[in-house]
Amino acid sequence: MIDSRPGDMFQPGDLLNNTYRIEALLGRGGTSEVYKARSEISGNPVALKILKQEFSGNEDFTVLMAREENIREIRHDAVVRYSENHRTSDGRIYLLMDYIEGPGLDQKLKEGPMSVEDLMVICRRVSEGLQAAHKRNIVHRDLSPDNIILRGGDPEHAVIIDFGIAKDTNPGAETIVGNEFAGKYSYAAPEQMSGQTDARSDIYSLGALLLANYRGKSPSLGANPMEVVANKQKPLPTEDLPEPFKSLIERMCAPNPMERFQSAGDVLEFLKAPGALPPLTASSVDPLDALLGSPTAPLDEATIITPRSTVSPPLEPPARKEKPEAKGGKGGLIAVALIALLAIGGGGAWFSGALDSLFAPSYPAADPFRLIVERAEGGPVRAAGNVPSEEGHSALMQLVDEGELVLASGEIAETWLRDILYTLEPLAELKDWRLSVENNQASLTGKTSDADLLADLDGFFGGDMPGALVGLVNITYELPLLDHDIPRGIVESLADCGQLTLKGAAVGSGYAPDEALAVSGQVSSTETQIRIFDALSEVADGRPVQLQLDVLNPALCIVEQHLPKAPPGGVSVSYSNGATGDSNPSGRFFVGENPVIDVVLPADLIDGFLTVSILDVTGNVFHLLPNLGRQENSVATLRDGKTGEFPLRVAFSLAASSTGGGIAFAVDDSTLGKSKILILHSDGPLFDGLRPTAESAASFAEALQASASTNAGRILSLDSSILTTAQP
Template sequence: MSTDQTRGIFQVGDVLNNTYKIEQVLGRGGTSEVYRARSEISGRVVALKALRLEYSRNEDFLALMTREEEMREIRHDAVVRYYDNQRTDAGLVYLVMDYVEGPGLDAKIKEGGLPADALMIIARRVAEGLVAAHGKNIVHRDLSPDNIILRHGKPADPVIIDFGIAKDTNPGAETIVGNEFAGKYAYAAPEQLNGQTDARVDIYALGALLLAAFRGKPPDIGTNPMEVITRKAQPLDTEGVPEPLKSLIDKMTHPDREKRLQTARDVLAEIDSPTASAVDAAEIDFGDGDDSDKTVIVPRATAAARAPAPDMPPPAPAPPRAPAQPAKRGGRSGMIGIVAVIGLAALGAGGYLSGAFGSLVAPSYPVADPYTLIAARPENQPVQILGNVPSESVRDDLRALGEDLGGTADLTLSSGDIPATWGEDMVQLLGLVSVLPEWRVLADGSRVKVTGSTADADEQARLSAALSGDSMPAGLTGTVDIAYRPPILAAATLAPILQAHSDCGPLQLIDPPVVGYAEDSQVLVLGAVAGASTRIALSDALTAAIGNRDLVMNVDILNPTLCLISGVLPNAPAGGFGIDFRMGRDGASNPSGRYLVGENPVIDVVIPADVNSGFLFVSALDVSGNVFHLLPNLLMQDNRIDALRAGREGPVTIRVAHPLSDAVDGSKLAFTVDDSTLGKTQIVVINAEDQMFDGLRPTTESAGGYAAALEDYSGRVRSLDTGILITAAR
């Protein structure tokens, strides 16, 4: 068995459900892998997307695969054809789809991008595919360059793939799978960051990837969540993009989805008949005090309204306003005016003394519209606060809060359409959520959205009650979603347990999550132990440590001989050498490797097509403590790879244990199963750069002697492949 953690879900040559033979690995991620395979029945080449074992039992990921399977109802050349999900006997789930030959658009971006005319062709074809998908109420949500394949490299034949969003969740992948957001940050629409998803997010993503494909690099969205949120609220920089591609991208990627092209059909109409854009943006600089470097994005007037007529000078500045003429004295109207002035004066004096008009005499700040504040504390990172505040006191309070939490506050003094108590309410709100290990507050005027999480169930209940409904600070309204996330179990805490029970080679965690195991996740262990008692003790220790998490142990129980050899076998990767078992009586394949007393095992070793040099060593380690050397031995001494190939190309099969009928003259090695050595026998296939031993080893020797010889070898082992042969009584 292989203990290499890089081993894939399937191996090249595997046949799934007696139909699909794996030919090539196309891609690997943290949750799934994609393979090229061929139907053994029809010969049709397909792509298979397989979930790793732990995710094949996760309802969320199965739902994503099912969602992707629903794409089979769509019939369009620009959308990959899906078929159905299947499950292997081992519980692995995979999805069958058409195989599309050609580079991804991401590869073209890495090569420097594509010209504008080619991108207009791609835009039309992809938009046609989106019309078909959206017509079935299916939104991609993760449209990005790597999800568009140019069939045979032709811009006229792009194909949209991967509607499942079951992506790599490692931090570098920049893709989140969950309730709130799905998609790559660089191409995601601004509203996706707030969990709002409809067909318009695909429109935005298509525009953003067209810009990336023209520039030869993705849009710059910053390096942290605060920068992402800020830049997503701004138009994409399309300076230098030629028309009509520039206007098309601008209209597809407007930050306000209501002002964006609304449907894929609108995109096609715009490509056919480009129209002038009535939306633009300008940066207005406010030069007031220490905030002189702050800018705010506001709508400009339409091009027609702001441009002077041809050959006409700009309009002259308006003349100074003439002072108002005093009202005539006497008469009824004059008396009313005097009374009104006296009343206002008295009211003004009372207001001044009471402080009711403090805002009228406070400093005047630039108007912000919309009036926004963003505050976030990503998990295990400092807090960041960015946006508008109405007064210096609020600014100072929020800066102090940011510093107390080890972060920063970048705030602009602004006036706007907000309640009088907005500043104090916001300070109170952020103070309440600041106790959470991870939180985010988005404020648009008086409406706020609060999200966060905590591993403390009591804290989650308390804050949810304190911020819900009428409990929200008086001047604010909005939504609150504080999730309870059970504590994360770090993979490193399980290492001592595995080490303490490793009596037959190393025990390993398979694909441990980078951030640790959540409460509803699975802990997968791979390896071997020397006896049932060790396996039971290992299971008990791990169960006590992981709490409510599921434990899956792919741990074999080997005999002391196999464990002895496992401890000294070279630490080398698998080399792809096949080990095929057959029945001696008729040559039938026996993939289980299980033989009964009296039966004649036949063993073939398959040399991979790309291995043409080195030396091959094949041994069988049985439960009695003996080692049988199948290659080389006295009957088959030449173990050079080139000699074994004898000029043959491709995979070459070498028989190392023969049928009894072929060995009657004593020229070949053959054996039968007797009742003295029942149990597991390990077949070991080693490819080394040179001869491992001084001369031939005896055909049969003790495990101890073989282990000592292995320890003495100082050369380089290229690969190590193993298999298990099982013998049992009838």
């Protein structure tokens, strides 16, 4: 089990989906966490792989979870049972799996050698599980002691876990093992180092781990990459093994795939009759042919797990300044790293500095021994600090663009430089990262908006620094820029009351991960407002959606969409209560109140003509100026010589209207909602003759269109204000 941290998604005792009570954390990764939980309904323990919330809306990561779910089609007791994906009420996606209680073979490896009898039982059991997986074209690719659990400690009940989709966790295991250099290559078949993987690779890995558990220690691959590659081409040492275990391992772990058992079924046949090795026949189905999609073994794209790159990389130093053509899968990344190290090393020299005492002078001591390598926002790769040898200096300078490196000696592990180069190799496509090292303590941080790259790196590192380096790898996912055209298209398609303004990213650019999608303007209904919010939220990927929309009504919007295009003229509207004379800056009036409306002209508006109308919530238009009772609308006449800011009353109190005339009204419960005051300033009378005091919105819209067609430039400015009526 792993100790919980405050930042974990769940803590022991938490209840997930009202069903699963969290008991312990089993593993952490860059994209997900794995927990042991117990069903509140059945009482059975389960393992839950939970995708981090920031990835739950990202299709790239949900596809990976769906693919892992498809492994549930393997129905065999020797394969961990997957159930299906679920979603919590807050959007988290989790995969339900069996929890396997018992030690892993990695734990047994630490305890010492295992008996041949137990290992033969485990071989049979695991081969049966592999046979079931291979029949469905599923290859594990990473079979190692930590991926086999002995349920209840019994070899008869060995279970294969972690089918290679994500290397961040080992579901159901008591111990989480980081992806150390030896851990990756000790059990890998030789062909995996160049990205080639098929069912025979799993057979090699199973044989290699059985041999390791027999000896009670991991295989020794050599002191440097050249030795690793060379040793992988040699048969494993089996001289001291008893028969038939010796023949079994030799046939499972032949360096040439064609000389191995060709299928898990062949392994099982040998275990039934150890004295007779099955011949290698051409009639046997080649698992590689099956994985490549022969007519007799069609591919299942949803469940096949193979490296995305199957091309052997050239034996050349890595070209850091050119972007690779494709992001290889985990096997490809590892192969490139190892071969790059081999090419850089040359001859038999090793970079750790361990041989300096024999072949080179010693260097001044550095305490602490520090190195920083970083890249910011896609810029150059820079390195500064200490290196332990001239060969190491040369190798590191080939991987960076700028470097200030000082030769020094220090308290560092023998494999320090190898581990540093191994760490740097898969970072070529990562645009923003920092590797900080002090002696053997190290941390790698970074961020990317490439979901595939993050999955590759998460699988490559498994959250831990490699080899002898001690520390964590924390590469986080950052949302990519959201193309401005996507929300703009949504806003334009849903606008139903004039043009809406989308703020934020400029045309041709994109929205940053934390940048809000802000929309302002007018819509005809609350339903439209909700549709805009939902549609933008769907593409926002967690970005805030901010709506500053005036909800009018369909009638108001009819006129709104036919209003002429004219700039504002600085005319404002002042409201007051007709009964009390009190100012009402909000423009909000309740049933029974008498709104008084003043149009306030700026000092520089001294000529032309005014047309003031109110569009109410019923779809009618009332003309406050001019109308049959008040026909004069010349600004000069209305000002009557007054200069400066000029208030012009267009709706009166009930008392003033009864004595001096003029339009007045009181709010009743039939006209609740938003009405709009329109003030049009024109260079001449806007219409031919007077409009009726009241008319429909559609009729007024037609009159505006006719006026605009006669003289498009007649209207000089357009101002407006909202008056709201409501129940008290």
